[in-house]
Amino acid sequence: MSAVITEVKGMAKQIKIKEIAQLAGVSAGTVDRVLHNRGNVSREKTEAVEKVLAQVGYKFNLHTSAVSLTKSYRFLFITPQALRGSYWDALKDGVNQALDEYSDIHIEILHREYDQFDNTSCQACFGAALSEAVDGVIIGPTFQNETLAYCRELTRRRIPYIFVDARIEGAKEVITFCTDQISCGRMAARLALWNCRKGEKTAIVHSGRKNQRRSTNSIVREQGILSYFRQSGMEGSLLHTTLPSGENFSSEMETFFREHHEVRSVIVLNSLGYQVTKVIRRSGRKDIRLIGFDLTEQNRRCLEDGGIAALLCQRPQSQGFYAVRTLISLLLYGKPDPNQTGLIPIDLVFKENLPYYREVIL
Amino acid sequence: MSAVITEVKGMAKQIKIKEIAQLAGVSAGTVDRVLHNRGNVSREKTEAVEKVLAQVGYKFNLHTSAVSLTKSYRFLFITPQALRGSYWDALKDGVNQALDEYSDIHIEILHREYDQFDNTSCQACFGAALSEAVDGVIIGPTFQNETLAYCRELTRRRIPYIFVDARIEGAKEVITFCTDQISCGRMAARLALWNCRKGEKTAIVHSGRKNQRRSTNSIVREQGILSYFRQSGMEGSLLHTTLPSGENFSSEMETFFREHHEVRSVIVLNSLGYQVTKVIRRSGRKDIRLIGFDLTEQNRRCLEDGGIAALLCQRPQSQGFYAVRTLISLLLYGKPDPNQTGLIPIDLVFKENLPYYREVIL
DNA sequence: AGCAAGACTGTGTTCGTGCACAAAAGTGCA
DNA sequence: TGCACTTTTGTGCACGAACACAGTCTTGCT
Numbered sequence: 002m003s004a005v006i007t008e009v010k011g012m013a014k015q016i017k018i019k020e021i022a023q024l025a026g027v028s029a030g031t032v033d034r035v036l037h038n039r040g041n042v043s044r045e046k047t048e049a050v051e052k053v054l055a056q057v058g059y060k061f062n063l064h065t066s067a068v069s070l071t072k073s074y075r076f077l078f079i080t081p082q083a084l085r086g087s088y089w090d091a092l093k094d095g096v097n098q099a100l101d102e103y104s105d106i107h108i109e110i111l112h113r114e115y116d117q118f119d120n121t122s123c124q125a126c127f128g129a130a131l132s133e134a135v136d137g138v139i140i141g142p143t144f145q146n147e148t149l150a151y152c153r154e155l156t157r158r159r160i161p162y163i164f165v166d167a168r169i170e171g172a173k174e175v176i177t178f179c180t181d182q183i184s185c186g187r188m189a190a191r192l193a194l195w196n197c198r199k200g201e202k203t204a205i206v207h208s209g210r211k212n213q214r215r216s217t218n219s220i221v222r223e224q225g226i227l228s229y230f231r232q233s234g235m236e237g238s239l240l241h242t243t244l245p246s247g248e249n250f251s252s253e254m255e256t257f258f259r260e261h262h263e264v265r266s267v268i269v270l271n272s273l274g275y276q277v278t279k280v281i282r283r284s285g286r287k288d289i290r291l292i293g294f295d296l297t298e299q300n301r302r303c304l305e306d307g308g309i310a311a312l313l314c315q316r317p318q319s320q321g322f323y324a325v326r327t328l329i330s331l332l333l334y335g336k337p338d339p340n341q342t343g344l345i346p347i348d349l350v351f352k353e354n355l356p357y358y359r360e361v362i363l
Numbered sequence: 364m365s366a367v368i369t370e371v372k373g374m375a376k377q378i379k380i381k382e383i384a385q386l387a388g389v390s391a392g393t394v395d396r397v398l399h400n401r402g403n404v405s406r407e408k409t410e411a412v413e414k415v416l417a418q419v420g421y422k423f424n425l426h427t428s429a430v431s432l433t434k435s436y437r438f439l440f441i442t443p444q445a446l447r448g449s450y451w452d453a454l455k456d457g458v459n460q461a462l463d464e465y466s467d468i469h470i471e472i473l474h475r476e477y478d479q480f481d482n483t484s485c486q487a488c489f490g491a492a493l494s495e496a497v498d499g500v501i502i503g504p505t506f507q508n509e510t511l512a513y514c515r516e517l518t519r520r521r522i523p524y525i526f527v528d529a530r531i532e533g534a535k536e537v538i539t540f541c542t543d544q545i546s547c548g549r550m551a552a553r554l555a556l557w558n559c560r561k562g563e564k565t566a567i568v569h570s571g572r573k574n575q576r577r578s579t580n581s582i583v584r585e586q587g588i589l590s591y592f593r594q595s596g597m598e599g600s601l602l603h604t605t606l607p608s609g610e611n612f613s614s615e616m617e618t619f620f621r622e623h624h625e626v627r628s629v630i631v632l633n634s635l636g637y638q639v640t641k642v643i644r645r646s647g648r649k650d651i652r653l654i655g656f657d658l659t660e661q662n663r664r665c666l667e668d669g670g671i672a673a674l675l676c677q678r679p680q681s682q683g684f685y686a687v688r689t690l691i692s693l694l695l696y697g698k699p700d701p702n703q704t705g706l707i708p709i710d711l712v713f714k715e716n717l718p719y720y721r722e723v724i725l
Numbered sequence: 726a727g728c729a730a731g732a733c734t735g736t737g738t739t740c741g742t743g744c745a746c747a748a749a750a751g752t753g754c755a
Numbered sequence: 756t757g758c759a760c761t762t763t764t765g766t767g768c769a770c771g772a773a774c775a776c777a778g779t780c781t782t783g784c785t
Contacts, residue, residue, distance in 0.1 A: 015466045017771065028735045033773065041733060062772090064426030065467055069740050069773045104377050105424055105741090184715040191713055195672075196558040196627065196652070265558065290558070310557075333773095346719035349711040353550040357542075357708035379741065390765045395743065403763060424741080431742045431770050467771085695743095 016057045024057070025049040036061075038335050061334050063103065063326075073107030074332055076325070077130055080141035080165075081117030086298025088272055088317055089114075089141060092165060095321025096139070102322075103329060110325070111135070117143045127151040137328040138162040139321075142169045143216070161331055165320040167217055175331060176343045178323050180315040182218050185347055186225020189292050192311055192349075193226075193266035194233055202238045203230075203266040204257070206277055209243040219270040222294070226268060240264060244273060251280055258284035268292045275299035278308030296350060296358055304352050314348040314358070378419045386419070387411040398423075400697050423696055426467060435469030436694055438687070439492055442503035442527075443479030448660025450634055450679055451476075451503060454527060457683025458501070464684075465691060472687075473497070479505045489513040499690040500524040501683075504531045505578070523693055527682040529579055537693060538705045540685050542677040544580050547709055548587020551654050554673055554711075555588075555628035556595055564600045564623065565592075568616075568631040568639055571605040581632040584656070588630060602626060606635060613642055620646035630654045637661035640670030658712060658720055666714050676710040676720070 018036075022029045027046050034042050035050040036059070042050075078096055083089035093112065100108060111133065115126035123144045130138070131154060138155060142148040142164055152172040155162050161175045168177035193203040205223060208215060230236050242257045258264065258281055267289055269277050274293025281289055290310040293300055295317075303309040327341060350358060380398075384391045389408050396404050397412040398421070404412075440458055445451035455474065462470060473495065477488035485506045492500070493516060500517060504510040504526055514534040517524050526539040555565040567585060570577060592598050604619045620626065620643055629651055631639050636655025643651055652672040655662055657679075665671040689703060712720060 019771080029772085030735055030774085031733085034734090037773085039774095043733060046734085060466065062426070062467055064424070065430055065770095066772060067740090068427050068430055068742090068771075071739080071773075104422070105427060180719075184718075188713055188715040191715065192557070195554070196563075198560075201558075344719060346710075347716040348708075349713070349716070351550055351553055351711070353546040353553065354709040354711070356546075357706060381741080391742085392744085392765060393763085396764090399743085401744095405763060408764085427741050428743070429770090430740090430772085431744080433743075433770075 015062075016059055018059075021050065021053050021057065021059060025053040036334070061330070063329060063333065064105065066333055067103065067105040070106060070333075073109065074136045074329070075134070076108065076110045076328060077133060077135045077138040078110050078112045079126060079130060079138065080112070080114060081143055082114045083112075088166075088295045088297055091296070092141065092317040092321040095318035095323075096325055097321075098318065099322045099325035099329075103326070106329060108325075108329070115143075120144045120147055123147045135160065136332055139324045139328065140164050140174075141166045145169055148172070161328065163324045163327060165324050166315075166317070176327055176341060178320040178327075178343050178345055180345050180347050182221035183225040183228070185294070185313050185315070186222040186227075187229040188225075188313055188347060188349065189222070189268045189294075190226040190229030190233075192290075192292050193268055194230070194235055197235070197238075197265070200263055201265045202240050202261065202263045203268065204240045204242055204261070204264045206254075206267060206269040207241065207243045208271050208273065209245045216271065222270050244269070244276060254280045255284045258286050258289070264289060266290050266292065269294070271295075272297050272300065274309050274312070275303045278303045282308065296348075301355065301358075304350065304355055307352070310351070312350045314350055316345050316348060319345050377424075378421055380421075383412065383415050383419065383421060387415040398696070423692075425465070425692065425695065428695055429465070429467040432468060432695075435471065436499070436691070437495075437497045438470065438472045438690055439495060439497045439500040440472050440474045441488060441492060441500065442474070442476055443505055444476045445474075450528075450657045450659055453658070454503065454679035454683040457680030457685075458687050459683075460680065461684045461687035461691075465688070468691060470687075470691070477505075482506045482509055485509045497522065498694055501686045501690065502526050502536075503528050507531055510534070523690065525686045525689060527686050528677075528679070538689055538703055540682040540689075540705050540707055542707050542709050544583035545587040545590070547656070547675050547677070548584035548589075549591040550587075550675055550709060550711065551584070551630045551656075552588040552591030552595075554652075554654050555630055556592070556597055559597070559600075559627070562600075562625055563627045564602050564625045565628040565630065566602045566604055566619070566623065566626045568629060569603065569605045570633050570635065571607045578633065584632050606631070606638060616642045617646045620648050620651070626651060628652050628654065631656065633657075634659050634662065636671050636674070637665045640665045644670065658710075663717065663720075666712065666717055669714070672713070674712045676712055678707050678710060681707050 018029050018032050022032045025032065027050060031042055031046055032050055034040070035047055078093070080089045080092065083093050096110060100110060113126050113130055116122035124147050127147060127150070130151070138160060140148065140162055148169045149171055152162060152169065152174070156173050164172070164174050164177040164179070166179055168174065168179065205226065208219065230239055240261060242254050244254065245251050265288060267277065267281070269291065272293070272295035274291055278291060281291065291308065292311050292313070293309050294313050296312055296314045300309060300312055304312055323341070380391050380394050384394045387394065389412060393404055393408055394412055396402070397409055440455070442451045442454065445455050458472060462472065475488050475492055478484035486509045489509055489512070492513065500522060502510065502524055510531045511533055514524060514531065514536070518535050523537045526534070526536050526541070528541055530536065530539040530541065567588065570581065592601055602623060604616050606616065607613050627650060629639065629643070631653065634655070634657035636653055640653060643653065653670065654673050654675070655671050656675050658674055658676045662671060662674055666674055685703070710720070
């Protein structure tokens with residue numbers, strides 16, 4: 002019989018502002034001023050407080066702060082159109098969840114949507130956004146130039162902003178909440194090559210919007226796929242095809258699947274996997290595994306009925322939730338939470354673990 | 364150019380106890396008594412308050428409550444030995460994280476560990492636990508009878524308890540935080556059969572503790588695997604082998620892998636996948652994909668070096684976190700959060716998304 | 726020196742909730 | 756009815772952080 006091992010875990014007795022004040026030989030008010038760097042504190046006392054602070058490790062608590070908070074905040078939340086059940090809709094759910102969690106803080110969020118396939122719409126949206134007096138902005142970016150112009154103006158006005166889903170090179174955002182799309186691509190590739198035989202091929206489906214740059218995410222995902230295939234010495238087994246824009250049925254693609262019997266895996270680079278399942282079904286092929294991205298309502302159904310074998314997801318709810326939380330924390334304490342990396346886990350969803358993704362779990 | 368769609372999201376103005384009191388024609392103290400069912404309120408006023416409550420949808424705020432809370436709570440946390448980097452250690456991390464998050468509430472947690480392979484140790488542990496005066500208990504159960512006896516006593520003493528990782532039939536726990544092991548098994552099976560050819564086989568590795576019942580979880584996982592294989596008409600492609608107890612190297616299993624060339628996938632039913640990688644390596648086989656469970660430190664390393672192809676994980680940190688949170692919420696408000704289902708998502712981890720599981724994300 | 730402007734610092738009030746205590750109302754019994 | 760007792764109800768303070776305000780101390784200028 003082995004011994005009963007025991008251990009006591011107590012709370013790390015949270016230090017109070019009053020105690021800090023006492024240790025530093027100042028009043029609570031001064032500590033408060035230092036903590037929020039509101040200024041008007043002599044160098045001497047600032048240093049005294051900061052010295053104590055460094056030793057005791059004071060922890061901010063959003064909720065306790067909120068009890069006494071009188072100020073109210075206004076955020077802008079700018080994304081492509083968030084259709085019911087879409088990726089952006091899920092992100093919005095996360096934003097609302099944060100609003101709920103921090104309902105003791107007075108926050109108002111204005112949601113502004115633009116057409117992600119029309120840069121003039123985006124431009125107009127950002128233009129209108131500039132006339133709003135807000136304390137912070139959350140941006141789901143698409144168009145590089147338009148977004149950058151807007152961000153520059155925000156920087157000039159000292160309004161903090163956060164990217165979700167993807168970042169724009171050159172911007173000075175507080176943080177970006179997104180997943181590493183290279184890893185996403187590599188995971189998709191691993192699934193495509195899982196137990197793969199010589200001669201079997203993998204098809205990559207691109208989005209085929211006319212006159213439209215492909216989204217950065219889909220480009221990077223493809224790079225990830227490519228790097229994994231190259232590393233596995235299977236570079237030659239990749240094929241490419243294109244999904245036409247809109248809901249138009251692609252007879253071209255149907256022919257593609259009919260003719261390429263050696264294709265056993267299909268990776269759809271965007272969230273339109275559910276459209277490809279229809280094509281595959283029409284082609285009569287039953288030996289193809291479809292790997293898609295994003296847990297939209299349509300994709301969810303396809304996962305359930307078997308049309309899609311696996312989905313790679315980037316927890317849009319978490320992105321929205323953390324974005325709001327970070328903005329609050331930043332505005333209340335003047336500095337972003339240093340623990341935050343901005344990297345959001347990648348979820349691999351099969352039919353079996355799908356049910357857990359019904360309710361939002363952060 | 365399409366229109367810019369806009370929408371305003373504001374906070375849902377939280378109702379205060381004072382307002383409720385006013386609406387019900389009573390004092391704030393009475394509302395407080397009703398909310399926490401402390402008794403000593405006339406039927407008449409109770410009904411008046413509850414009527415208002417039902418209309419306005421009052422929401423508890425853990426943190427504001429905590430500000431004024433003077434009471435302190437004591438929880439017991441009873442698990443198998445939580446070796447560094449083990450599954451139980453991860454669960455403990457989640458408990459500590461909750462302690463951290465709710466550091467404004469006075470909570471003390473006593474961790475008691477027993478030897479999961481020695482029921483007398485478990486019995487002794489529960490025996491000692493009964494002499495502790497505590498407000499709630501979190502149990503990671505292993506032995507059915509011993510646990511049930513302890514739980515009966517807890518029920519008698521009206522001390523709430525919560526299971527993590529697995530539940531014990533017949534107990535009256537507040538809630539159990541665990542994943543559906545059937546689905547876990549089915550996911551493992553899906554991976555094993557992913558792109559599988561006729562003639563290829565899958566080996567299931569059982570734990571081989573002497574004189575020891577297998578853990579409920581591993582039994583249920585096997586049922587899940589079996590059901591998936593049966594459904595796919597591949598029942599015949601399953602083989603079984605056993606891992607000896609302790610760290611002893613299994614030459615028997617090495618021979619198994621050498622002889623069964625048709626085995627292409629291996630599912631290790633418990634968290635000891637990393638031990639099996641050594642055997643496979645010794646056997647010289649390089650065409651086998653190992654599917655394991657639980658993101659322990661050792662398994663993590665094997666995932667990185669490729670010895671393990673995929674791990675199925677059950678977010679032990681979340682389990683620990685939610686267990687503590689539920690206990691707090693229960694003790695403060697007298698009733699568990701009805702939103703909680705207790706089901707924890709299943710994570711499928713490859714080498715590519717492993718980095719995100721370094722830091723605990725709830 | 727006298728004085729005002731500004732920098733600095735401490736005190737006191739506020740928020741919503743929990744809880745102790747006091748006040749009020751009801752109950753039973755001689 | 757009067758008295759002791761219990762049950763019910765209201766009031767007031769504490770909690771910890773934010774912030775307004777008032778008081779104190781510099782500093783520069785006439």
